[in-house]
Amino acid sequence: MDPITALTALGATARITRLIGRDTITFPLRDRLAKKATPQREGDDPSGFWTWVNELIGCPWCLSVWVAAPVAPAAIECGDTLAYQWGAGFLTLSWLTGLAAQHLDAR
Known part of the structure; x- marks a missing residue:
């Protein structure tokens, strides 16, 4: 796998994770x-499939x-x-733009 493909896989994973878990x-x-x-x-104690999914989404x-x-595949x-x-x-560009916006807004 070439470096650009690896970096875009990283960016795509980060962006999709953010989209599902935080946006x-x-x-x-x-x-x-x-x-x-x-x-x-x-x-009642929380348990079961939906509790697992809820905890999964809450943990980036x-x-x-x-x-x-x-x-990756x-x-x-x-x-x-x-x-x-x-x-x-x-x-990847969407993820990088979000990171830049967070950094610039923090100033």
Whole structure:
């Protein structure tokens, strides 16, 4: 895998992880998952699939592993195709723009 493909895989993984776990546009989905994960009766312990998904989405480190699982093979198999390069490139540029905006807004 060439360095550009590896870097765009990194950027795509970071951007998708951020989109799922933190961006406001996906808040309604995360909110619905949190409601499914909440025990129905007071005193019940949270458990089950929806609780696991809710915890996964709340942990960027955990979520990134699951996002990278399909991104890495896609980069290896399709990294030289125009479709992969454009898609991963756009996601990487979006991630870098977000980082720059956070840095500049912090000043």
